[in-house]
Amino acid sequence: MRDAAAGSNTMKQNLWGGRFTGKTDETFAEFNRSFDFDLRLFAADIRASIAHARAIQNAGILTAKEFEKIRKALTKLSDQASRGNDFFNDDEVEDVHSFIESRLVADIGDLGKKLHTGRSRNDQVATAFRLWLRERVDEIDVLVRNVQQAIVDAAERHNDAVLPGYTHLQRAQPVLWAHWCLAYFEMLRRDRERLADARKRINILPLGSGALAGSGFAVDRESVAKELGFDGVTNNSLDGVSDRDFAVEFVSCCSLLMVHLSRLAEDLILYCSTEFGFVELSDSVSSGSSLMPQKKNPDALELLRGKAGRVFGHQASLLAMLKGLPLAYNKDMQEDKEAVFDTVDTVSISLKVASIVLNNLKLNESRTAAAASTGYLNATELADYLVKKGVPFREAHEIVGKAVVSGISQKRELHEMDLSELRSFSKKIDKDVFKSLDMQATLSAKNVTGGTSPKQVAKAIKNAKRYLGK
Numbered sequence: 001m002r003d004a005a006a007g008s009n010t011m012k013q014n015l016w017g018g019r020f021t022g023k024t025d026e027t028f029a030e031f032n033r034s035f036d037f038d039l040r041l042f043a044a045d046i047r048a049s050i051a052h053a054r055a056i057q058n059a060g061i062l063t064a065k066e067f068e069k070i071r072k073a074l075t076k077l078s079d080q081a082s083r084g085n086d087f088f089n090d091d092e093v094e095d096v097h098s099f100i101e102s103r104l105v106a107d108i109g110d111l112g113k114k115l116h117t118g119r120s121r122n123d124q125v126a127t128a129f130r131l132w133l134r135e136r137v138d139e140i141d142v143l144v145r146n147v148q149q150a151i152v153d154a155a156e157r158h159n160d161a162v163l164p165g166y167t168h169l170q171r172a173q174p175v176l177w178a179h180w181c182l183a184y185f186e187m188l189r190r191d192r193e194r195l196a197d198a199r200k201r202i203n204i205l206p207l208g209s210g211a212l213a214g215s216g217f218a219v220d221r222e223s224v225a226k227e228l229g230f231d232g233v234t235n236n237s238l239d240g241v242s243d244r245d246f247a248v249e250f251v252s253c254c255s256l257l258m259v260h261l262s263r264l265a266e267d268l269i270l271y272c273s274t275e276f277g278f279v280e281l282s283d284s285v286s287s288g289s290s291l292m293p294q295k296k297n298p299d300a301l302e303l304l305r306g307k308a309g310r311v312f313g314h315q316a317s318l319l320a321m322l323k324g325l326p327l328a329y330n331k332d333m334q335e336d337k338e339a340v341f342d343t344v345d346t347v348s349i350s351l352k353v354a355s356i357v358l359n360n361l362k363l364n365e366s367r368t369a370a371a372a373s374t375g376y377l378n379a380t381e382l383a384d385y386l387v388k389k390g391v392p393f394r395e396a397h398e399i400v401g402k403a404v405v406s407g408i409s410q411k412r413e414l415h416e417m418d419l420s421e422l423r424s425f426s427k428k429i430d431k432d433v434f435k436s437l438d439m440q441a442t443l444s445a446k447n448v449t450g451g452t453s454p455k456q457v458a459k460a461i462k463n464a465k466r467y468l469g470k
Contacts, residue, residue, distance in 0.1 A: 032094060047131065055219045056117050117217065118216065134229075247336050280361065314342060318340075321335050378436075379404055382400045
């Protein structure tokens, strides 16, 4: 715990001490302090500060010489930070923004105090946050694309393999393994689209909004936006400093992304169990039991499934934090950073692990084919066969249902019955029925866009690779 002198020092280093004569309570100083986590915004804040310095130079606040001195000092801070050496070890500063200003003043003296002219910490923080998050979205997009590539690779490694498709976790109809893989490809495609759309609303510059009413200096906000790569500027200063919709939207996109990773994990957890035996996970993403030597546990997948809830929690916390805030800025909004930072970390590592899992799993094709050949998964094909013979579908459905009941009692699949048995359920059934009940015929029959026929799946893989730029 710091002593009273340290508490006083904290007050002197913050950006708002002029109005205060008393000492900052040490416990409150720690409670108020965000430097331990918002130092992530250091590089973004340096970039935004250089752009702001240029803007106030153009507005006549700084001379060209003063601007260049500030720019060089800020660049020097950036270089020092990149070299490490405990650069960020400072127990006294309130946040990364006061850290930068205090270091700047220590280097170039009172000139450093001019940098904050025409801006508030409110629009400064929002700018650095958006700039930082924009770059993280781009990085996450690359990681999602890597998972999509791993999915396509997994599909192509076993492009002819068949496995049972499920509804209600009951065997339903056979599908190609590649078709199952590409279902997750499509989910991730939507995730990338959502993130790209959210990025548009992240990439709007709030700098120039001041504390809440706008800057009192002739700052060219559009020029600052162009320099920093923003698509535009916020239209209302009150909204500019209090908006965190972009943070909620980003975490919401990530929540859906984690839903998809969790569903993928759940499928594979089931498939690698002894009861299914469809896939085997690599030793590199599995663990054993401290008691049972035979165990191989799908820990990577279980963590993917579990970490989804962590991201969902961040979405709920952001919404709860924002719901009762009056305009404009409120200190509650400091809570946005840790929720977003941890979401970025959680999603990023989850995507990396998902790629590793997919790139190293083995499919037991004989096991999946056997499972797809039992359980009357060609019952719908028999009903469709009857429809093509002129039987109304509802009647065909009832006929096949009775045939299934008979097959269950005899422990025989539909394709294992002889023709006379099948004809006992409908005289429309003829010897050509066995072609329709054949596995390959069953798959080939689903030859519609988005279907599981080999032709359509090959087309889908080709389209997926084109989407990935392959």
